[in-house]
Amino acid sequence: MKKDIEWTKIGFSYIKTDKRFVSNYKDGSWHDLGLIDDDKIILNESAGVLQYAQTCFEGLKAYTTVDNKIVCFRPDLNAERMYDSCTYLEMPPYDKDKFVEAIVKTVEGNIDYVPPYGTGATLYIRPYMFGSNPVIGVKPADEYQFRIFTTPVGPYFKGGAKPIVIRISDFDRAAPKGTGHIKAGLNYAMSLHAIVDAHNKGYAENMYLDPATRTKVEETGGANFIFVDKNNTVITPKSTSILPSITRRSLLYVAEHYLNLKVETREIFKEELKDFKECALCGTAAVLSPVGKINDHGEDITYNMDSMGEITKKLYDTLIGIQLGTIEAPKGWIKVIKE
Numbered sequence: 001m002k003k004d005i006e007w008t009k010i011g012f013s014y015i016k017t018d019k020r021f022v023s024n025y026k027d028g029s030w031h032d033l034g035l036i037d038d039d040k041i042i043l044n045e046s047a048g049v050l051q052y053a054q055t056c057f058e059g060l061k062a063y064t065t066v067d068n069k070i071v072c073f074r075p076d077l078n079a080e081r082m083y084d085s086c087t088y089l090e091m092p093p094y095d096k097d098k099f100v101e102a103i104v105k106t107v108e109g110n111i112d113y114v115p116p117y118g119t120g121a122t123l124y125i126r127p128y129m130f131g132s133n134p135v136i137g138v139k140p141a142d143e144y145q146f147r148i149f150t151t152p153v154g155p156y157f158k159g160g161a162k163p164i165v166i167r168i169s170d171f172d173r174a175a176p177k178g179t180g181h182i183k184a185g186l187n188y189a190m191s192l193h194a195i196v197d198a199h200n201k202g203y204a205e206n207m208y209l210d211p212a213t214r215t216k217v218e219e220t221g222g223a224n225f226i227f228v229d230k231n232n233t234v235i236t237p238k239s240t241s242i243l244p245s246i247t248r249r250s251l252l253y254v255a256e257h258y259l260n261l262k263v264e265t266r267e268i269f270k271e272e273l274k275d276f277k278e279c280a281l282c283g284t285a286a287v288l289s290p291v292g293k294i295n296d297h298g299e300d301i302t303y304n305m306d307s308m309g310e311i312t313k314k315l316y317d318t319l320i321g322i323q324l325g326t327i328e329a330p331k332g333w334i335k336v337i338k339e
């Protein structure tokens with residue numbers, strides 16, 4: 001039976017659910033514990049994650065489709081990205097197929113927390129891994145834990161998608177050859193000061209520029225950018241220090257194959273921002289969130305402040321339709337957890 005939760009009233013915060021998946025890495029291999037009840041982790045005071053931040057994560061959602069199936073969206077790409085994050089952080093990657101199986105198991109164990117269709121709410125899934133044994137000399141840990149927990153989250157936009165105002169940041173998110181391309185917890189730790197500062201000054205997000213030349217657009221702290229130009233071409237920045245968003249890759253496919261629009265992935269210079277017609281952020285949490293205004297050190301670049309731009313809206317409606325089962329999905333995009 002579904003849990004007694006007011007699905008349309010919950011926000012984006014942690015609510016404990018019944019089960020979490022755990023696997024431990026020791027003596028060179030992974031040992032699955034499977035689903036457990038305990039939400040607490042006991043660690044040594046010198047655990048690698050606590051001293052040297054050796055941790056990475058993923059984020060995806062399970063939700064109910066129009067025909068009442070419980071599904072998630074392209075979990076194979078989360079498996080692949082986590083594999084890459086682990087490799088770069090000198091952590092032992094978890095097998096990609098087993099990753100998807102573990103996602104399915106975790107959602108099955110919390111099936112009564114998957115919000116019903118039409119509420120806008122979803123079950124957010126958080127896979128993550130961390131170095132768990134004591135480390136004091138700087139080196140990778142020898143033991144690791146891989147876990148997946150879930151938490152129901154509310155609709156990202158309560159009362160419609162209102163365009164946000166962001167600023168061009170003087171802080172950097174990633175170093176040119178650093179960790180910007182992987183989903184490392186440390187990227188978020190160092191973005192906290194910048195986002196608190198932005199919020200204090202009235203901006204919803206930071207637009208980070210490329211750290212080497214500060215002339216090109218990268219992304220925000222947790223979402224990629226897409227732009228639409230005067231010819232309705234959908235353009236997204238190219239850089240080795242951007243996190244490869246699954247939502248962004250899916251939206252580009254939708255633009256090209258469902259909406260017959262031209263798409264480009266290329267370097268985007270700050271000077272070009274004023275020439276675009278639409279700007280939006282994309283990521284799992286909101287899918288697409290329209291940007292109404294970008295503040296560049298006191299000067300405003302303005303798009304549409306009243307509502308989502310026309311192309312942004314089409315992209316949004318199509319991807320949401322694919323996810324919720326009202327529009328046919330490309331092969332392999334929807335992983336059915338419960339028929």
Ligand SMILES: *Cc1c(COP(=O)(O)O)cnc(C)c1O
Nearest residue numbers: 222223224243245246247283284
């Ligand atoms: C997770 C994340 C995104 C969004 O990726 P999705 O796969 O679309 O959810 C974008 N930027 C950063 C820095 C991220 O960590």
